[in-house]
Amino acid sequence: MASPPQATVENPRVLPPNHTHTTFAQFIQRAASVCSPDNVTPTICTPCTTRGSSSPRQSYVCPRDVGEVQSILRLCNELTMPIWPYSAGRNTGYGGTAPRVPGSVALDIGKHMNKILEVDVEGAYALVEPGVTYMDMHKHLEETGLLKELWLDVPDLGGGSMIGNAVERGVGYTPYGDHFMMHCGMEVILPTGELVRTGMGALPDPTASSRSDLRPDQQAGNKCWQLFNYGFGPYNDGIFSQSSLGIVTKMGFWMMPNPGGYQAYMITFPRDEDLGAIVDIIRPLRLTDPLSESEQDEIAKKLKLGRWIFYGAVYGPEPVRNVLLDAIKGAFLSIPGSKFYLPEDRDEPHSVLRTRAKTLQGIPTLDELRWVDWLPNGAHMFFSPIAKISGKDASMQYEVTKKRVREAGLDFIGTFTIGMREMLFNRQDEEQKLKARWPIRQLIQDCADRGWGEYRTHLALMDQIANTYNFNDNAQMKLNEKIKNALDPNGILAPGKNGIWPRGYDRNTWAI
Amino acid sequence: MASPPQATVENPRVLPPNHTHTTFAQFIQRAASVCSPDNVTPTICTPCTTRGSSSPRQSYVCPRDVGEVQSILRLCNELTMPIWPYSAGRNTGYGGTAPRVPGSVALDIGKHMNKILEVDVEGAYALVEPGVTYMDMHKHLEETGLLKELWLDVPDLGGGSMIGNAVERGVGYTPYGDHFMMHCGMEVILPTGELVRTGMGALPDPTASSRSDLRPDQQAGNKCWQLFNYGFGPYNDGIFSQSSLGIVTKMGFWMMPNPGGYQAYMITFPRDEDLGAIVDIIRPLRLTDPLSESEQDEIAKKLKLGRWIFYGAVYGPEPVRNVLLDAIKGAFLSIPGSKFYLPEDRDEPHSVLRTRAKTLQGIPTLDELRWVDWLPNGAHMFFSPIAKISGKDASMQYEVTKKRVREAGLDFIGTFTIGMREMLFNRQDEEQKLKARWPIRQLIQDCADRGWGEYRTHLALMDQIANTYNFNDNAQMKLNEKIKNALDPNGILAPGKNGIWPRGYDRNTWAI
Ligand SMILES: Cc1cc2nc3c(=O)[nH]c(=O)nc-3n(C[C@H](O)[C@H](O)[C@H](O)COP(=O)(O)OP(=O)(O)OC[C@H]3O[C@@H](n4cnc5c(N)ncnc54)[C@H](O)[C@@H]3O)c2cc1C
Ligand SMILES: Cc1cc2nc3c(=O)[nH]c(=O)nc-3n(C[C@H](O)[C@H](O)[C@H](O)COP(=O)(O)OP(=O)(O)OC[C@H]3O[C@@H](n4cnc5c(N)ncnc54)[C@H](O)[C@@H]3O)c2cc1C
Numbered sequence A, B: 001m002a003s004p005p006q007a008t009v010e011n012p013r014v015l016p017p018n019h020t021h022t023t024f025a026q027f028i029q030r031a032a033s034v035c036s037p038d039n040v041t042p043t044i045c046t047p048c049t050t051r052g053s054s055s056p057r058q059s060y061v062c063p064r065d066v067g068e069v070q071s072i073l074r075l076c077n078e079l080t081m082p083i084w085p086y087s088a089g090r091n092t093g094y095g096g097t098a099p100r101v102p103g104s105v106a107l108d109i110g111k112h113m114n115k116i117l118e119v120d121v122e123g124a125y126a127l128v129e130p131g132v133t134y135m136d137m138h139k140h141l142e143e144t145g146l147l148k149e150l151w152l153d154v155p156d157l158g159g160g161s162m163i164g165n166a167v168e169r170g171v172g173y174t175p176y177g178d179h180f181m182m183h184c185g186m187e188v189i190l191p192t193g194e195l196v197r198t199g200m201g202a203l204p205d206p207t208a209s210s211r212s213d214l215r216p217d218q219q220a221g222n223k224c225w226q227l228f229n230y231g232f233g234p235y236n237d238g239i240f241s242q243s244s245l246g247i248v249t250k251m252g253f254w255m256m257p258n259p260g261g262y263q264a265y266m267i268t269f270p271r272d273e274d275l276g277a278i279v280d281i282i283r284p285l286r287l288t289d290p291l292s293e294s295e296q297d298e299i300a301k302k303l304k305l306g307r308w309i310f311y312g313a314v315y316g317p318e319p320v321r322n323v324l325l326d327a328i329k330g331a332f333l334s335i336p337g338s339k340f341y342l343p344e345d346r347d348e349p350h351s352v353l354r355t356r357a358k359t360l361q362g363i364p365t366l367d368e369l370r371w372v373d374w375l376p377n378g379a380h381m382f383f384s385p386i387a388k389i390s391g392k393d394a395s396m397q398y399e400v401t402k403k404r405v406r407e408a409g410l411d412f413i414g415t416f417t418i419g420m421r422e423m424l425f426n427r428q429d430e431e432q433k434l435k436a437r438w439p440i441r442q443l444i445q446d447c448a449d450r451g452w453g454e455y456r457t458h459l460a461l462m463d464q465i466a467n468t469y470n471f472n473d474n475a476q477m478k479l480n481e482k483i484k485n486a487l488d489p490n491g492i493l494a495p496g497k498n499g500i501w502p503r504g505y506d507r508n509t510w511a512i
Helices: A021-035 A066-079 A134-143 A162-167 A274-285 A297-302 A318-332 A352-359 A367-374 A391-407 A430-449 A459-468 A471-487 B021-035 B066-079 B134-143 B162-167 B274-285 B297-302 B318-332 B352-359 B367-374 B391-407 B430-449 B459-468 B471-487
Strands: A083-086 A105-108 A116-120 A125-128 A183-189 A195-197 A247-254 A262-269 A291-293 A308-315 A339-341 A378-383 A412-416 A420-426 B083-086 B105-108 B116-120 B125-128 B183-189 B195-197 B247-254 B262-269 B291-293 B308-315 B339-341 B378-383 B412-416 B420-426
Touching: A021 A066, A066 A083, A066 A105, A066 A183, A066 A247, A116 A134, A125 A162, A134 A162, A162 A247, A195 B471, A262 A318, A262 A352, A274 A308, A274 A391, A308 A318, A308 A352, A318 B318, A391 A430, A430 A459, A471 B195, A471 B471, B021 B066, B066 B083, B066 B105, B066 B183, B066 B247, B116 B134, B125 B162, B134 B162, B162 B247, B262 B318, B262 B352, B274 B308, B274 B391, B308 B318, B308 B352, B391 B430, B430 B459
Parallel strands: A083 A105, B083 B105
Antiparallel strands: A116 A125, A125 A247, A183 A195, A183 A247, A262 A308, A262 A339, A291 A308, A291 A412, A378 A420, A412 A420, B116 B125, B125 B247, B183 B195, B183 B247, B262 B308, B262 B339, B291 B308, B291 B412, B378 B420, B412 B420
């Protein structure tokens, strides 16, 4: 099947491969009979690309419950319709809600399925549906008084969904910052429509057998589903992360019990060349907090900031915090010119330290959206390489990246977490868009040549990045493809995601 | 194919399904030409079961390098030979080196491949081959002076292999006690012989391309292979744990940087009924250290112990430790009659606290082998259920288990970690062996009826336990089978492991 459609009047670009207006209309009609017409928004297939027009660029289907997700998947298999699921659709920097294969139907899982199903203080966990955002969860903890007991870990922006972020292996800043590692138990619909619960969820709750009137997804979960992640036998959860092997409809998360105290801080360093020394100090302290950089010394001076800034927090009762803070100061303040600040020491408007002080205790904010307001209509594309935590490697990575971004004449914001970089461009400016892509394509290669790879990427770069993970004649990709074809024989779920093309799609034809 | 062989003269029980002496001899001969005859030990197929005799119960093949593992797997596919890999073969309590399908060839991966490939202090990780035991690693750290920098996490017994324990998702007692969670990067041979490196290992090291004389497994790994676990795309590592989908030939482990101080302690509680209160105290303290029980009050008194004992340790510099110890004492000593001890307070020989004081700082011991010396020729079978960390659930689980073990007339040692139980029997006494199985079969059902499942199990119980994880008409098992059949189309790798039967094996015929 499947080669890229040509944009002609008869077959506009927005139609999925191998579909005609007639077969597409048939899908829309049947999807509407599953989810009700209100929950199906077809694209208007005008004979041009819809970019810049107000008609939707994708067709959207919003299932109302898990049973409807299953029905839609079965329908997609029947009609070989590619589908692209998302939870909140705030995947900014990585492609938003756009699919890899043009014309794929967008499946908005979170619109109706947005309930916090459980927050358990004793077990320090939550069970949520796809639409639950960090903001929602924070509000819930606040309103129920549970914030006293449980802390959330949030990414920089609080508008995304807990499930969407975690399945993409997003990160936050507290000790619970590896969101996928801190998940416990999933409910997943396989591409062919079967519903699986992973970990202890595979062991039925004793109450379930007496409720045969309920669909499986409505049955109470095992009491240990959110307590013990592995269950018995192969641990499958990982294959549903950054993947196209299933649609997650419920997911459990461990939450941090209130650590008994908290102190955010910031340390500034005057010189660009300090980076190496800073990273070497961080490593043995085993801190994984972010470093930020402001591109211009002037700004740095005006804002009373350094060229490099280290943000961090310590957790625990006061005597514990004091010991930790002393160790941190002792180590960092050895760098000449460095300065230590607490949030109350910074009075500028939009203080990043004050924002971080929130983020580092799990209070979601939208403050960092301001990063992209630097340009009118600012947009951005993330470039997120992984490198060794060593001063030498960090400095080298910083130099390599800055060089390419400058060559492209773009602005550059660099932050290190375990290594993340961000790049700004004006999204309505085609030239700027291409400008942004060029250095990234170069950078992917520059990095691969040094043994660095990316942890996550924008749609447009998935193939290229997947292709850098090519050890032993692409052995990993061949494994991924085998599993993909076994679980999704018709290749309907998110084809092309992260470079994995189902049988029937020719990866060369589809390359962008 | 494959129904269980009948033990006759022509086809003794030790031959694998669908093999004759001739085809088996053919395999042995070809395996010997791969690994050299010294490394192949055929079973002597006397026309009786070999139990009790001195002839080997299995045929063993000991590949000398990764290339030979690949060749043996290809040979197994060609001749449909079931094979059962292990690393050190110390899987005591869970079946040792025995395979699930009688007659399967044992693949001893660790005999020759037993090198510590790397210990990196800056990154706090190690990369090892299958034969490396906890003892080996400890010795290495001691001899190289690295113990000052890096701590190991060890299970109760130090004779097992780091890889064998971790792939079975074994546990230890320090903050790095979840050995599978703390692994980072694998090299795996798929059942069909392909070599895959997971995570960042999939991204070639830049030096590799210049060394085309090396086999892929001999190429240097990516510098971030042991630093960042996920890499890009689906995270596959979990499917190689408790599984029959691959043979792990290298694996990375995160190690605990020396926490800057350490204090082990023990608290005793006088009464059986204290268990509920103890568990309720542990939960909010978020401690995951083990609780041990001595079955008899007399022993307890004689040894100056209580009916329940809590062992733990705090890590960090002294002021941090003091804060933590105060919180722990404050919480536990509210239980009447409870007593707090440091290692120096206990002078009995074989002090469990002194053993734990080692284990809790990652020094491997074999002391707990004494647990099974209680009976002459003592052996044991682990029963390891998972329950909610709540006083009520722990007490209930304790009662349910003790009742069944007593009904069977066996001794009982109970320890809680996240829930582990152990049971003693005399391994040369057939009656005792059956006695040990009966309560466990009962217990599996008793537990499933309450929503509790096991995290790991003995060979003899794999089918029954897998079958309790049967949510939604065994959806998880069907997923496991799909993946198994996709990756191992001839069903040669560890068929039946954890209840997963490849296509061609009828699970009902093979049930035990
Ligand atoms: C200024 C700025 C700062 C940012 N900081 C961070 C940060 O600190 N950490 C971080 O991780 N990210 C960060 N991001 C990136 C992004 O905003 C977040 O990751 C966000 O949480 C992703 O959006 P979402 O949760 O709505 O995911 P969605 O858009 O809902 O989903 C993302 C993708 O995941 C998959 N997916 C989603 N839901 C499901 C499902 N139910 N089943 C199967 N697959 C699914 C789909 O492929 C989907 O395209 C930042 C972005 C910006 C602009
Ligand atoms: C008194 C006592 C106390 C114990 N305490 C603990 C404890 O605290 N924690 C704990 O976890 N266990 C404990 N055990 C159980 C057991 O001793 C350990 O788990 C031990 O480490 C397992 O043996 P091994 O590492 O040699 O594994 P192996 O016997 O080498 O392997 C075990 C299984 O893992 C799989 N496997 C092994 N290597 C590979 C490979 N390279 N590729 C693919 N699959 C592979 C195979 O299925 C194999 O059968 C205890 C046992 C006893 C008797």
